[in-house]
Amino acid sequence: MVQRVGCLGPRAAFSHLVVETFFGKNIEQILYTTIPKCIDAAANGEIDIAVVPIENTIEGTVNLTLDYLVHEQPLTIIGEIILPIQQHLMVHPSLKDDWKTIDRIYSHSHAIAQCHKFLHDTFANAAYEYSSSTSAAAEYASKHPNERIGVVASELAAKEYGLEIVQKNIHDYPYNHTRFVILHPSQKNDLFRTEYKREKEKTTLMITLPSDQSGTLHQVLSAFTWRKLNLSKIESRPMKTGLGRYFFIIDIDMLYDDVLIPGAIAELEALGCSVKLLGSYGAYTI
Numbered sequence: 090m091v092q093r094v095g096c097l098g099p100r101a102a103f104s105h106l107v108v109e110t111f112f113g114k115n116i117e118q119i120l121y122t123t124i125p126k127c128i129d130a131a132a133n134g135e136i137d138i139a140v141v142p143i144e145n146t147i148e149g150t151v152n153l154t155l156d157y158l159v160h161e162q163p164l165t166i167i168g169e170i171i172l173p174i175q176q177h178l179m180v181h182p183s184l185k186d187d188w189k190t191i192d193r194i195y196s197h198s199h200a201i202a203q204c205h206k207f208l209h210d211t212f213a214n215a216a217y218e219y220s221s222s223t224s225a226a227a228e229y230a231s232k233h234p235n236e237r238i239g240v241v242a243s244e245l246a247a248k249e250y251g252l253e254i255v256q257k258n259i260h261d262y263p264y265n266h267t268r269f270v271i272l273h274p275s276q277k278n279d280l281f282r283t284e285y286k287r288e289k290e291k292t293t294l295m296i297t298l299p300s301d302q303s304g305t306l307h308q309v310l311s312a313f314t315w316r317k318l319n320l321s322k323i324e325s326r327p328m329k330t331g332l333g334r335y336f337f338i339i340d341i342d343m344l345y346d347d348v349l350i351p352g353a354i355a356e357l358e359a360l361g362c363s364v365k366l367l368g369s370y371g372a373y374t375i
């Protein structure tokens with residue numbers, strides 16, 4: 090069973106909230122200042138697993154996480170946790186009554202992006218500045234009462250750092266959820282315990298198409314379609330080796346089996362694709 094669980098900090102980041110809620114008290118939390126540092130720690134055995142954000146319903150993929158996993162540290166996804174996200178605007182208590190005069194919005198880029206409309210409508214002239222996490226921005230604001238900063242973060246962060254929430258639920262769409270992945274160096278089952286019920290099972294593949302062959306994506310998709318393998322996500326990301334070169338991330342709605350998924354992979358390889366299994370895992374919602 091895992092003991093040391095790493096995530097983005099400092100205390101009260103959404104990543105920390107998801108770890109605390111999902112694993113309870115029986116683990117040791119290790120908080121990192123960046124997502125790559127946390128992923129590296131899982132790769133070199135400093136921690137047992139890393140829990141990192143990978144996708145948000147409003148802003149889409151956390152490219153830093155996906156790219157780092159694909160290009161730098163090939164860990165395996167051994168679980169998925171979905172957390173509802175409520176973003177609030179908070180300020181140092183000394184700014185509580187004139188919060189509309191703030192001239193800087195400080196938070197994680199994904200949090201700011203989830204509230205773009207609200208921020209644009211309310212603070213036409215404020216500058217945006219990105220922090221390493223929502224809670225890092227809250228911690229900074231708590232220590233700099235003389236700066237006119239507004240922070241986008243969670244209620245927990247406001248409590249943790251003694252900030253005043255001046256506008257609640259400022260995310261632009263009410264359905265705001267972030268998907269986190271649990272990463273481990275190898276595909277292992279039953280590594281962790283949680284009180285949450287496994288709601289779904291998934292397999293994630295990374296597929297690189299042969300270059301300059303017409304209709305390959307169509308053939309790739311049909312390898313899944315005729316096997317009735319339901320896909321819950323397909324996304325392309327740049328290979329970073331030249332314009333127009335992409336790989337695809339595909340989520341299949343079932344665990345890796347002995348027949349259907351290996352059959353689809355063999356068919357894709359026969360088409361000239363290269364296929365990598367990123368993980369086969371259970372999905373949970375908090």
Ligand SMILES: O=C(O)C(=O)C[C@]1(C(=O)O)C=C[C@@H](O)C=C1
Pocket residue numbers: 097101102103104105142145151174197199200221222223224267
């Ligand atoms: O900054 C935090 O609190 C994080 O845990 C990071 C993160 C993200 O990267 O998406 C996590 C959840 C929210 O979507 C906003 C920020």
